[in-house]
Amino acid sequence: MSAVSKLFLILGSLNAMLAVLLGAFGAHALRGRLGSEMMAVYHTANQYHFYHALGLLGVGLVAAHLPESTSIKWSGWLMLFGIVVFSGSLYILALSGVRWLGAITPIGGTAFIIAWLVLAVGVWRGA
Numbered sequence: 001m002s003a004v005s006k007l008f009l010i011l012g013s014l015n016a017m018l019a020v021l022l023g024a025f026g027a028h029a030l031r032g033r034l035g036s037e038m039m040a041v042y043h044t045a046n047q048y049h050f051y052h053a054l055g056l057l058g059v060g061l062v063a064a065h066l067p068e069s070t071s072i073k074w075s076g077w078l079m080l081f082g083i084v085v086f087s088g089s090l091y092i093l094a095l096s097g098v099r100w101l102g103a104i105t106p107i108g109g110t111a112f113i114i115a116w117l118v119l120a121v122g123v124w125r126g127a
Contacts, residue, residue, distance in 0.1 A: 004067055
């Protein structure tokens with residue numbers, strides 16, 4: 001298995017674990033402490049965190065077949081960046097109420113979109 005494949009499989013696994021932990025925290029520790037609007041924000045952060053943790057696992061599996069692909073590597077890094085910026089900003093917004101964080105959330109969402117496109121292009125090209 002290539003180093004790139006291992007890296008993204010590890011990052012995906014750790015992010016899936018973190019998404020489960022943060023989901024459980026939200027369901028148990030935050031219920032009743034946050035209003036319904038902020039709980040929905042927190043849920044969205046967690047949902048997209050989990051989706052893209054699974055995406056990182058997918059990138060790791062594709063990288064096992066295309067270890068030299070720059071597109072596949074970029075896809076993984078963009079997904080990780082999206083998790084940090086999109087989900088991270090929403091987690092912090094929900095917990096802190098700092099509204100300006102919502103302004104950077106779309107940057108992470110755009111990274112997610114580009115990551116999936118770059119993954120498709122990398123698989124299409126086979127490199």
